Amino acid sequence: MHDIEKEPLTAPQEWVSDTPLEPALSSRQNSEILNVLYFKTFETIAENVIFNINECQEDIEILKEAHKTLYEHTPNTNKIAYKNRSTLTSQTIKLDNRLQYLRKSVVTLEPSKPKLSDLDLRNQKYKLILRSYKDLLEKYINITLESQRYTAQLFEKYIKTVNPHATPFDLERAIASTGEDSPSVFVQILMQRGVRRNDKEVQHMMHIVQDIHGDLRQLALTFIKLSEMRNEVNILIERYRRRWPLVLKEGNVVYVIDDELNVLERTQVGNTIDFDGLLRKREKRNKLIASLVALITVIVITSIVVSTTLFTDF
Known part of the structure; x- marks a missing residue:
């Protein structure tokens, strides 16, 4: 049977709603109703969250290998570099969609207003989900930081190829310039100060620098977003240390x-x-x-x- 709860890319859209939720049982007060959306039960959402956490673990491994391969093969084999940069883009988007879904559903799952019959089961499952979710974020953050480190080294290498006179301050500023413009104005100026020849090799190197700068910008944005999510889950964990009373x-x-x-x-x-x-x-x-x-x-x-x-x- 097809499980609609294994469709993470469409599920998050259902969470964004300003329409007040109707209680499933009219006899129950709002404070006693678990905050889930219509037909979705706690167990179903929890199962879907665990499924997406496991999928994210696999996606992160693919992302890690793509970063590693891109670093090792740039620019020796353009086809390999292009293929892995494409993989990075698709995996980053996939992970972002899954993590945004997890970000919303983990908050919604909090069993602060439990049903009388299954409080302990909800507590145990929620604690497991919080631990798994935090471990996932920590793993992704560590991989992102590692990728930033060796991508920055690669960036410095090819900046120096185009502009041998670039100072350490120039390189540090170029790495930090991960704004919306691609590449940044400073990076463009830095490259234009370098080798003046218009041969294909130099032009090719300049394109490589632009691509690597784009990688750095994406890694910086990913780290910012992951840090925000880690702070949120830490707040949830700290709040949940206070055990809810038994009813x-x-x-x-x-x-x-x-x-x-x-x-x-x-x-x-x-x-x-x-x-x-x-x-x-x-x-x-x-x-x-x-x-x-x-x-x-x-x-x-x-x-x-x-x-x-x-x-x-x-």
Whole structure:
């Protein structure tokens, strides 16, 4: 059977909507409804996220090999360089689409308003997804940084071929000039100051410099985007360190219970539960307990010191 959830390139379009979501069950309050879109369930989206993370892992390996091959064969074999630059472009676009989908769906999956029956399963799966997603981003970032390093070396090599008088400052500025213009005005001026011959070899080298500059610009943009996504997932992980209270239902009564089995709230079925408020109260209580423990510790230590001093003097 064809699985529509394995279509990552069209799925992200469904996430962009200003239309308020309708609850799947009219008897449930908005705060208790998992924020998913219409027919998509938590389990289905989670499965799709895991699938796309695994696909991204494979895409990143292809991207890594293309970068390596491009670096090794430029400009000796134009066909190989052209083929791998084409692979880089297509893989970068594919990865960007998948990661944008993951970026949105991971936030939507957060089980902050869970169903009563499967809270623990949702928590376990979400933690697994967060870890896998962060590992994926870290791997992609490391490959991007490595590619930037040896692509910059290649860029310097061919800049010097065209302009042997380029200073280290010139090269550093040229590498950093990864704006929208391709190649940057500074790079064009730097090359024009070089060899004045119009033979085919020099022209060919100038085209190579332009292509490599385009590679550097794409790598810089990729790194910026990946860094933003890594910051977002770090915030999610930090926020999720606070475990959501357990919700139990007995008849028409709903109990919200913390990790130590203390009842945080007792309410009727159908009433809205302010989970954020409960967590804030719990954090305040924990801070108060920590302060009391610290105060008692100080008092005990002070008493011991005073007693020891008095005993010594005696």
